[in-house]
Amino acid sequence: MKKIGFLSFGHWMQQGSLVKTAEDSYLQSIELAMAAEQIGIDGAYYRVHHFADQIGSPFPLLAAIGARTSKIEIGTGLIDMRYENPYMMAENAGLTDIITQGRVELGVGRGSPEQVLDGWKYFGYNYSEEEVKDIAHNRTLEFLNLLEGKRFAEPNPQPMFPQGPGKLRLEPYAEGLRQRIWWGAGSQETAIWAAQHGMNLQSSTLVNYESKEPFHIQQAKQLRAYKKAWKEAGHDFEPRTLVTRSIQPITTDLDRQLFGHQDEEANNDSVGFLAYHQNPTIFGKTFAGEPDKIAKELAADEAIKEADTLLVTIPNTLGVEYNIHLLDSILKDVAPQAGWR
Structure with a gap:
């Protein structure tokens, strides 16, 4: 039994899209989550990108x-920690978790190349690309520490409002949220780091190209290294692992019109470079075709076998109705044959 969710980038665009404005994107994101819950989807996840025609401010959306x-x-999947103030983020996350009644699952990480150069500088942070790794890691650890709810701030001897004795913490405190933070890892090294610091693991449709093996094999090794490191760290709760896949079952004429070319093409893994990355990256294939065909391929995916949660990337620009059709087809036509349900 696997949890199955969707991952939306929340794109909007004027040409060839049913999602033309930011208003369309955010409101349809809410509608999609509501409809997805009704058909039995387990998770609604959203990618965060700044300076882009995509979702960029997640907490109001998650709360809504x-x-x-x-x-x-x-x-x-995920929040870019290069841009975040851990204290403000801890307050926002705590309030959002209370509003959602403990259903927040926050993916955080180093982030991917953005639309502007050194975009974090416009958010008030001045550091170089070479410092990014340490900055993202350190801010994440500070954020995790704040979620523990420990009291650390010296009280004002003449406060505006009455308060109890002793130091203060950020409010509101959301019990249990600390165990629902995920790190987006691109390599075995960062997966092990996430395990050592007690975070769940997200691994997307691309990872560092660390061997000449297929994408799903390299990703499975990443997940196994994470689980081994978690066991060695001796944390007091069970971790979760998540992978993302592009899946397009073709069951209607419209599916064939939109994605039939992907079924006919040789959809293989590909290797390339991301901006600022010295090492190559391997991108996973798209699974497009008749449900029984792609179910067999997905059932043989080693990384999916290792993960307890699967996120399906969705073409959100096609609107809520089409994406519910897509997700429903995955639940009914693919998941049982792949052994997930």
Whole structure:
């Protein structure tokens, strides 16, 4: 039994899209999560990109979804810690988790190349690309520490409001949220680091090209290294692992029109370079075709076998109705044959 969710980038664009404005994107994101919960999808996750026609400010969106749903997990995949103030983020995350009644699953990480050069500088941070790794790691650890709820701040001897004795903490405190933070890892090294610091693991449709093996084999090794490191660290709760895949079952004429060319093409892994990355990256294939065909391929995916949660990337620009059709087809036509349900 695997949890199955969707991952949306929240794109909007004027040409060839049913999602033309930011208003369309955010409101349809809420509608999609509500409809996805009704058909049995387990998680609604959203990618965060700044300076782009995509979702960029996740907490209001997650809270709005939480207020309109009751069961579905609500998460990010992922929040770029280069841009975040850990203290403000801890307050926002705590409030959002309370509104959603403990359903927040926050993915955080180093982030990917953005739309502007050194975009974090516009957010008030001045550091070089070479410092990014340490900055992202250190801010994440500070954020995790704040979520523990420990009291650390010296009180004002003449406060505006009455308060109890002793030091203060950030409010609101959301119990249990600390165990629902995920690190987006691109390599075995960062996966092990996440395990050592007690975070769940997210691994997307691309990872560092660390061997000449297929993408799913390299990713599976990453997940196994994470689980080994977690066991060695001796944490007092069970971790979760998540992978992302592009899956397009073709069951209707519209599916064939939109994605049939992907079924006919040789959809293989590909190797390339991301901006600022010295090492190559391997990108996973798209699974497009008849449900029984792609179910067999997905059932043989070693990384999916290792993970307890699968996120399906969705073409959100095609609108809520089409994406519910896509997700419903995955639940009914693919998941049982792949052994996930």
